[in-house]
Amino acid sequence: MSNKTIADLRNTVMAKGFASGKPAYVASAKGAVITDVEGTEYIDFGGGIAVMNVGYSNPKVVAAIKKQAEKFTHTCFMVMPYESAVTLGEKLCRIVPVPAPKRVFLTNSGAEAVENAVKVARYYTRRQAIVVLDHAFHGRTLLTMTMTAKVKPYKWGFGPFAPEVYRIPNAYCYRCALGLKYPKCGIACAEYIKDEFFGRVTPDSIAAIVAEPVQGEGGFITPPPEYFPRVAQICKENGILFVADEIQSGMARTGRQMFAIEHWGVEPDLVTVAKSLGAGLPISALVGRAEIMDSVHGGGIGGTYGGNPLACAAANAVLDVYEEQNMLARSEKLGRKVRKAFDALKRKYEVIGDVRGLGPMLALELVKDRKTRKPAPEETAAVVKYAWERGLVLLSCGSYSNVIRTMMPLVITDSQLKKGLAILDEAFASLGK
Numbered sequence: 001m002s003n004k005t006i007a008d009l010r011n012t013v014m015a016k017g018f019a020s021g022k023p024a025y026v027a028s029a030k031g032a033v034i035t036d037v038e039g040t041e042y043i044d045f046g047g048g049i050a051v052m053n054v055g056y057s058n059p060k061v062v063a064a065i066k067k068q069a070e071k072f073t074h075t076c077f078m079v080m081p082y083e084s085a086v087t088l089g090e091k092l093c094r095i096v097p098v099p100a101p102k103r104v105f106l107t108n109s110g111a112e113a114v115e116n117a118v119k120v121a122r123y124y125t126r127r128q129a130i131v132v133l134d135h136a137f138h139g140r141t142l143l144t145m146t147m148t149a150k151v152k153p154y155k156w157g158f159g160p161f162a163p164e165v166y167r168i169p170n171a172y173c174y175r176c177a178l179g180l181k182y183p184k185c186g187i188a189c190a191e192y193i194k195d196e197f198f199g200r201v202t203p204d205s206i207a208a209i210v211a212e213p214v215q216g217e218g219g220f221i222t223p224p225p226e227y228f229p230r231v232a233q234i235c236k237e238n239g240i241l242f243v244a245d246e247i248q249s250g251m252a253r254t255g256r257q258m259f260a261i262e263h264w265g266v267e268p269d270l271v272t273v274a275k276s277l278g279a280g281l282p283i284s285a286l287v288g289r290a291e292i293m294d295s296v297h298g299g300g301i302g303g304t305y306g307g308n309p310l311a312c313a314a315a316n317a318v319l320d321v322y323e324e325q326n327m328l329a330r331s332e333k334l335g336r337k338v339r340k341a342f343d344a345l346k347r348k349y350e351v352i353g354d355v356r357g358l359g360p361m362l363a364l365e366l367v368k369d370r371k372t373r374k375p376a377p378e379e380t381a382a383v384v385k386y387a388w389e390r391g392l393v394l395l396s397c398g399s400y401s402n403v404i405r406t407m408m409p410l411v412i413t414d415s416q417l418k419k420g421l422a423i424l425d426e427a428f429a430s431l432g433k
Ligand SMILES: *Cc1c(COP(=O)(O)O)cnc(C)c1O
Pocket: 108, 109, 110, 111, 112, 114, 137, 138, 139, 140, 212, 216, 217, 245, 246, 247, 248, 249, 274, 275
């Protein structure tokens, strides 16, 4: 069927709320390129929302899935377990920056991992309050939607929300919530937790602070080096668990570290992992200190599909690919190239107010003018639309819908990257016309 025929059918059967960025239907995808049903090729700077770090149709991952599919596709780990889930747990314990000894719980989606982080944190601390950051995104289930900051489209009309979720400012230095300037501010946003926030929500009622080290949907907000060490210290002093939501920022998305929080030298109590872990197969994990994870009684956490054998086969293969193909070095190198290109774009186009991020998890924040920093969501949408029409998949984000972000597969070739960046440059040039 053609794109148009499928789209017509879609409109009669699929829920409108389950919307797509582009009405082109995928036939196949390889590496960093997606081909639609009409043979049009797209260079992908989105990676299916940071899922495809090892590239589409990675041969090693495909082979592992095929092999597993012929053996068994499900038994339920809680009924009768299998080795691949344990192997994956062992690998995750090796790479996730939680102090040892540690334990792993396998789930299906990012939101499910975050939900379970909260369940376990509440169970262990016997406290109920959960603290999240401004501009956070943690998912779309009732609890994780509550933890998410942006109202439209994520929360609008879906209340009432879950209780005992509180919000503090993030270190969004380009738009400081406290109106201060880094580094003169002395990281006042972290001190605010102690000086102000604890007066409203008493620390001995707080189970955990949950934070994305580099915020994804919120606009790739990247706090300065002092921020997370200070937040983690305040947590420690008050018996509050520090949870890093690495669902988007993990898996070498931020360059030379496997997980973004490692750039700050902080070891969280709990970490959530998903997206690029399964190369498209739905799998996520909660990894935490053994003392915390094992406080929960047998059967207290679980799920029918958590650690599904096909997903474990994929994730095990993904982690092997990371090692064999040195994805950390690749990511760092890619990050340097994108950063250089983005800095050049900023010099060229006034509409770009800020370049930020870590490694190839980079973003451009668009503003009406650089003095007032008034967000430019229309220009952002125009750049994205232009790119799509020229064969570049580009994703925006940000609380003000004015940020363009890159999450391309780490295996993107130099020529694909160059072509994609050229389209992006043209898209900015088209704004003035
Ligand atoms: C995508 C995302 C989630 C939610 O993951 P789903 O698999 O869509 O439920 C949670 N946290 C962060 C930081 C994310 O980027």
